[in-house]
Amino acid sequence: MRSVLSALAAGLLLGSSAHAEPSATNGHVLFVKVGCYQCHGYQGQGGAGPRIAPDPLPFDGLAAFVRTTSGEMPPYTTTILSDNDLADIYAYLQSIPRPPALADVPLLKQ
Numbered sequence: 001m002r003s004v005l006s007a008l009a010a011g012l013l014l015g016s017s018a019h020a021e022p023s024a025t026n027g028h029v030l031f032v033k034v035g036c037y038q039c040h041g042y043q044g045q046g047g048a049g050p051r052i053a054p055d056p057l058p059f060d061g062l063a064a065f066v067r068t069t070s071g072e073m074p075p076y077t078t079t080i081l082s083d084n085d086l087a088d089i090y091a092y093l094q095s096i097p098r099p100p101a102l103a104d105v106p107l108l109k110q
């Protein structure tokens, strides 16, 4: 009985921590899976859509836009993309490094 209870408790702990921290790795997978990359590029560098990384908009603004846009970009409702998944995508966008400074590119050194 005791081992059943501790197994249950462990399960609950694992279950509740599964989405405590947004995952940039999962966000990268989702970014490709739900098609953001098709318009914004694999690194969010821009393409048909504008550049959205590095330095993404603040999360609230980005989330509001993604949920309600009615322009060229299709809106992503919570049915297609859950809040947790959007948080993961945001973590991915935040994880994209800035490009090197010009002075750090050997070919361009003067």
Ligand code: HEC
Pocket (backbone or CB within 6 Å): 031, 034, 035, 036, 037, 038, 039, 040, 048, 049, 050, 051, 052, 057, 062, 065, 066, 069, 071, 072, 073, 074, 076, 081, 089
């Ligand atoms: C079919 C092409 C397309 C897809 C797919 C798409 N976008 Fe966009 N996105 C656009 C275009 C075009 C704009 C700019 C148009 C506008 O401002 O109405 C835009 C704008 C944005 C902006 C606002 C940028 C700014 O600085 O104002 C964000 C943030 C964004 N997209 C995130 C996403 C995310 C996250 C996904 C995937 C969940 C996604 N987009 C999927 C085409 C797309």
